[in-house]
Amino acid sequence: MHDKTIGVVGAGQMGAGIAQVSATRGFEVLLYDVDEEALNRALDRIKGSLEKLSGKGTLSEEEKRDALGRIRTATSLKSCKDAFCVIEAAPENAALKKEIFHQLGEMVHADAILASNTSSISITLLASVTAHPERVAGMHFMNPVPLMKLVEGIRGLQTSEETFLKVKALAQHLGKEFIEAKDAPGFVVNRILAPMINEAIYAYSEGLATAEDIDKGMMLGTNQPMGPLTLADYVGLDVILAVLEVLHEGFGDPKYRPAPLLRQYVTAGWLGRKSGRGFYQY
């Protein structure tokens, strides 16, 4: 096992951020994606973000160069087999994540940790398809990873104390604050955030106010740095819909039903910032 290597599965906005922070903090990073183009985009994004940080004086030229030098990319999951920890950040789809965890469980070393950055999917479920569910935990980073301070740690039903403490220590080593959540749909942050965003979408679809005024109302009225519709565009409307579906199905409570307009936007490919259009145009 390469003690300093972290495997990151999925090179989208979260995977790229996790890779960047891990490399900046001295780990070797193996960034894997099924899509070669996604890997190229991730490297560009990481370079751009490191440039910004060094421009602000947060990072020296040398630290920036070293961090970039520690990131390798791959289009084969096997490349993660020697990592001491693999953090999965593939799309928010339970079947897809289960397949990834099953494969990872077969190939990593006996004491490696498997973590998921899922926003809402059960850690117990992902652990259940691996040979060692006690070594699986949730490690929920926030977007954008290099700037946001929090990691929400999630204990699956079978997560061992040793695994959880290692995940906590890793998050802290990456410079993050840590909170601990039980394994229930949405955990803590998205249990509260997703219904708020959903309600903003209902309000918008009912014509209660313009998108700008909904956002301005919540920013100035409740002291949030970003309004809920802007935040939804930032997170990705497909991700928000997937989280709401997990909450709706998991609790069986109609209060979590996704706004029809959200579903329509996702069907149309209006996913927010990443597709150029959501509640706003980019």
Ligand SMILES: NC(=O)c1ccc[n+]([C@@H]2O[C@H](COP(=O)([O-])OP(=O)(O)OC[C@H]3O[C@@H](n4cnc5c(N)ncnc54)[C@H](O)[C@@H]3O)[C@@H](O)[C@H]2O)c1
């Ligand atoms: N977007 C957010 O604000 C946010 C915040 C916290 C957690 N998350 C969670 O992080 C995860 C990733 O979200 P994202 O916003 O980075 O998504 P994204 O769509 O930006 O990226 C997903 C990446 O996974 C890749 N991928 C698809 N199938 C794959 C496979 N089988 N194996 C490996 N890679 C695969 C895609 O090519 C893409 O590059 C999701 O579980 C999401 O819920 C997202």
